[in-house]
Amino acid sequence: MTSETTLKQTEDPVTLQPGWRGFASDWSADRRAFRTASWGKAMMWIFLLSDTFIFSCFLIAYMTVRSSTTDPWPNTSEVFSLQIGGVSVPLLLIAIMTFVLISSSGTMAMAVNFGYRRDRVKSATLMLVTAAFGATFVSMQAFEWTKLIREGVRPWHNPWGAPQFGSSFFMITGFHGTHVTIGVIFLIIMARKVLRGDFDVERPGFFTSRKGRYEIVEIMGLYWHFVDLVWVFIFALFYLW
């Protein structure tokens, strides 16, 4: 039994009420509002909420420039097509990237599950597989950027129409790719911790000095699924629209 704060020891057991009544009592309790979520998990959710606003601003900016420009918008279906044996397949690379990221979300969900079962090897392996999928995704994105830059796409110009296409593309996919890259780095760090058994012996983190818990795998998972979630929106609104 891990106690997070000394305050709790003086509290009586609380009754958690279901539904709207529970919502009202949680928020008006004059204590922590998120009764069943630890501080780490609540803070990750709040961080992800702020990140949602950042990506929303990018996508709204993209919507604004796209619907206010009088130049034709480049046809993404053709711009992102690949030549396979002389046949042009629309959006092929983007479709593969989508499947890679979804697969990584699946392996991450499994890693969290095995983490809670305290299966160190399976959990760490699945996290490394997730990181490998993430790295594959970033590599394909680097390939895509290279291809487009060679074809003359710049943030201020492109050969097919509205110049705003380039700035939207580099800004949105670049910021998302950065998120994936950061996720891959943290996945590798966390996989090492899991494998070493840090969370079994509650070894304190090097930065926070808090006791390590398997919940950290779940919090890592929240971040990773969020990156996948953002891609769902980018795929639909930028590539397919």
Place this chain on the structure above:
Amino acid sequence: METLNPSTATSFEHQQEHSIKLYLLVWFWLFVLSTCSYLVDYFDLHGYTRWSLILLFMIVKAGLIVGVFMHLAWERLALIYAILAPPIAVLVFVGVMSFESYYTFTDRLLYFGAR
């Protein structure tokens, strides 16, 4: 009604064991839905059919990821609403900028000689 001892109120103890089967099912559906949205482009659908299908697949996928993979469906309503209510402001922003961009567009047509 569920009783909770505050000293065990970390989500580790609160964590329900979900079966691997549920994850595999959601995973499968994410693949299917992604394929569907790709096929919208492949079959070159246009206009409202295209837009409504894209949005539909997008929202269902987002719901599956947030609800099951991120476990939000099993959290308390206090957390669910704290996370899901603020993005409504984003939708308002979308509405505002949509009006704004059409205004810019017509200005460009009327006063800046754009064709």
